[in-house]
Amino acid sequence: MEKKIDKTIDKSIDKTGVRIGMWLFLYTEIILFGGLFVLYAAYFHKFPDLFAQGGKELNRVLGTVNTAVLLISSFTVAASITALQRGKKGQTISLLLFSIFCGAVFLVNKYFEWSAKFHHDIFPNSATLQDGPDGLNIFFGLYYVITGLHGLHVIIGMLLLTITLVLVIKERVHKDRFQLLENSGLYWHLVDLIWIFVFPLFYLVL
Amino acid sequence: MNATESFYNTPSPPGLKGIWAWLLTHDHKRIGIMYLWSVGFWFCVALCCGLLMRIELMWVGKTIMGPEIYNSLFTLHGVIMVFLFVIPAVPSIFGNFFLPIQIGADDVFFPRLNLLSWYLFMLGGLLAIVSLFLGEGFPDTGWTFYVPFSLTTDKNVVLTVTAAFILGMSSMLTGLNFITTVHRMRTKDMGWMQMPLFTWSLYATSWVQILATPVLSITLLMVIFERVFAIGLFDPGKGGDPILYQHLFWMYSHPAVYIMILPAMGVISEIIPVFSRKAVFGYKGIVISSMGIAVAGSLVWAHHMYTSGMSDVAIFVFSLLTFLVAIPTAVKVFSWIATMYKGAIEMTPPLYLALIFIYLFCIGGLTGLILGAAGTDIHLHDTHFVVSHFHFAMFGGTGFAFFAALHYWWPKMFGIMYDFKKAYIGATLAAVGFIFHYIPMFILGMQGMPRRYYDYLPKFERGNFLAGLGGFLMVIGILLMFYNLLISFRKKKGAPQDPWGGTTLEWSVPSPPPLHNFVEEPQVKEYPYDFSEVIARAQEAQEAQDAQEAQDSEEEDGEKDR
Ligand code: HEM
Ligand SMILES: [Cu+2]
Numbered sequence: 001m002e003k004k005i006d007k008t009i010d011k012s013i014d015k016t017g018v019r020i021g022m023w024l025f026l027y028t029e030i031i032l033f034g035g036l037f038v039l040y041a042a043y044f045h046k047f048p049d050l051f052a053q054g055g056k057e058l059n060r061v062l063g064t065v066n067t068a069v070l071l072i073s074s075f076t077v078a079a080s081i082t083a084l085q086r087g088k089k090g091q092t093i094s095l096l097l098f099s100i101f102c103g104a105v106f107l108v109n110k111y112f113e114w115s116a117k118f119h120h121d122i123f124p125n126s127a128t129l130q131d132g133p134d135g136l137n138i139f140f141g142l143y144y145v146i147t148g149l150h151g152l153h154v155i156i157g158m159l160l161l162t163i164t165l166v167l168v169i170k171e172r173v174h175k176d177r178f179q180l181l182e183n184s185g186l187y188w189h190l191v192d193l194i195w196i197f198v199f200p201l202f203y204l205v206l
Numbered sequence: 207m208n209a210t211e212s213f214y215n216t217p218s219p220p221g222l223k224g225i226w227a228w229l230l231t232h233d234h235k236r237i238g239i240m241y242l243w244s245v246g247f248w249f250c251v252a253l254c255c256g257l258l259m260r261i262e263l264m265w266v267g268k269t270i271m272g273p274e275i276y277n278s279l280f281t282l283h284g285v286i287m288v289f290l291f292v293i294p295a296v297p298s299i300f301g302n303f304f305l306p307i308q309i310g311a312d313d314v315f316f317p318r319l320n321l322l323s324w325y326l327f328m329l330g331g332l333l334a335i336v337s338l339f340l341g342e343g344f345p346d347t348g349w350t351f352y353v354p355f356s357l358t359t360d361k362n363v364v365l366t367v368t369a370a371f372i373l374g375m376s377s378m379l380t381g382l383n384f385i386t387t388v389h390r391m392r393t394k395d396m397g398w399m400q401m402p403l404f405t406w407s408l409y410a411t412s413w414v415q416i417l418a419t420p421v422l423s424i425t426l427l428m429v430i431f432e433r434v435f436a437i438g439l440f441d442p443g444k445g446g447d448p449i450l451y452q453h454l455f456w457m458y459s460h461p462a463v464y465i466m467i468l469p470a471m472g473v474i475s476e477i478i479p480v481f482s483r484k485a486v487f488g489y490k491g492i493v494i495s496s497m498g499i500a501v502a503g504s505l506v507w508a509h510h511m512y513t514s515g516m517s518d519v520a521i522f523v524f525s526l527l528t529f530l531v532a533i534p535t536a537v538k539v540f541s542w543i544a545t546m547y548k549g550a551i552e553m554t555p556p557l558y559l560a561l562i563f564i565y566l567f568c569i570g571g572l573t574g575l576i577l578g579a580a581g582t583d584i585h586l587h588d589t590h591f592v593v594s595h596f597h598f599a600m601f602g603g604t605g606f607a608f609f610a611a612l613h614y615w616w617p618k619m620f621g622i623m624y625d626f627k628k629a630y631i632g633a634t635l636a637a638v639g640f641i642f643h644y645i646p647m648f649i650l651g652m653q654g655m656p657r658r659y660y661d662y663l664p665k666f667e668r669g670n671f672l673a674g675l676g677g678f679l680m681v682i683g684i685l686l687m688f689y690n691l692l693i694s695f696r697k698k699k700g701a702p703q704d705p706w707g708g709t710t711l712e713w714s715v716p717s718p719p720p721l722h723n724f725v726e727e728p729q730v731k732e733y734p735y736d737f738s739e740v741i742a743r744a745q746e747a748q749e750a751q752d753a754q755e756a757q758d759s760e761e762e763d764g765e766k767d768r
Contacts, residue, residue, distance in 0.1 A: 016390065
């Protein structure tokens, strides 16, 4: 009688179901950014030249480095899942550590990028932007909102990976119970995917 | 005996005694009940706000409050009614409670997430209340938070917007949970076309929630960004465009009206066949139209913006699309009517409320077409006509479907029966009051009385006074209905397992259901609305009764003879 009470505990896990749930969630995240992309499209239509001019002021090298960093970390996360499924705990841990490190590199780069911009008096509501042409103000406004929100997702992704890492070490996540790692991995791919859209929109505008 | 003990009484694991057995529960039924009390509370708060506004409007000039309080009140009323009542009411209460049972499952797929949704819901509500007392006072923007006013007002907008954001998150998680549950937890014998219609409607709603709510989230986030950093994304002085705000806002908020109405329609599709003892007419039609509404409804948002300055082409396209949504809606109404046609109708409070729903919702829907046509909307935009239209659709629609659902499932949820007579009187008062309340507002709107004004020209006084009287009548009716349900706890008139002759799975389990929902394997019917057994059972009972009566009268005759 007593053991029937917590229904969730020893039900065997329905992996497909967990995956469906996660995919649906990722879907909502994409639509969240979708709203911002709609704004971008509308304002790009209104100020194509100024958007191009704004894009030239962004640091393409840093942007490219960050793209590479994210792509690599995406790969290592995927590799860590395979490693875990093969039961190689040590490998999983080092791959995860490396991925989290990549996330940190991304944020540090972003920090340098943003502070350089702040230095040139380019930030929301700054005098340069306020007195400059409208299109530039909007371009940088969107830049800060979108990359800022993306940065927040990087932080959340890193948190998720860290939690997973701890649980892998404690063997609560292992060969037969890897859903958490898989889902954190999916989340990390999402962060990567969104960046793949953000990068050309801002750094590579014609 | 233990097997049929209800989920209220089953012992909790150690450490989860008393109130914690509720606050930390993963049981979908308990979570549904927790939503019931919290949503009910918010409804009463917002009802009071509505009544206060109505009193203010009964006479020209200042009656009981100044314009500032009026502005805050209609914002509070709108925010609560929309985000804390009509959106969550049916899916969160009845969906949580009955969706798993209707598909023969033990629980929803993510029980912990389900509990988290409830906490997010409570947190959102709490923030809305807190924002009343912090800063410069409750926002006065209306529930739409339109820029530029929402960016320039000195009231406490940020906190309220955050509340709405959190509430959106809660509703999204519920949707995600339901979709996964329907896909993964249906008993093996139940195919898609054997699912009850209420479950179908929740499934369609969940998709709309997942598709639309993130757009609201981002819009609300942007209001916060703009207020904190003054970026200028919506400020024409800085190159932004306020119309874009409206587009984003309505891209969520129009689909949101389907989040409100689809589950309500699901309830009605459940009630009508049961009390007509007849298979629902066009089961597939209802299913397809639910999905159709979910899709088409996502494409019509800009009909709220005819007067905002869009291109003529856009106005034409959105007007056309708006008319198209009427088709799947009409399919549903016709199939309800066709179900009742030549049915063996048994009048009960749930059916009575469902009929009121159909009547009021049709008025709401048809006046929606008047607003959907650009030509007439230009005249009626932001007048009391609009206020009346959306109250007919949302309150006459979802509100009354909510009352109907309460009366339909009450015996199942609590195992007790309420008094029919009081329920009929309450429902009648509410419906009559409703009509007296809102019909004058159509006329006032056509005469030009604007919306969101605390005062008006003397020529509008008579209409507003009558509307106020109707409002009182309606509120009395609603309170009577609630009172009747609440005192049923005192009277404790036990309800049988299947008081109405329902055929969906929730009626095959004891009332209230046991902890694990099913005492024995659920028996899935070939077709969910097959009443042949119910009718046969009733006929047998009838024949037995007839035989008994015949015997009685024979005996009587015999006595006379002697
Ligand atoms: C399911 C029930 C209801 C829903 C969903 C609902 C929803 C709304 C919404 C969204 C608004 C617009 C607020 C705004 O403009 O920002 C509103 C306004 C209003 N509602 Fe309700 N409401 C409901 C019930 C009631 C009741 C019961 C009353 C009166 C007893 C009422 C009276 C009013 C009044 C007077 C206004 C303001 C009209 C104006 O000045 O523009 N509502 N309602
Ligand atoms: Cu609409």
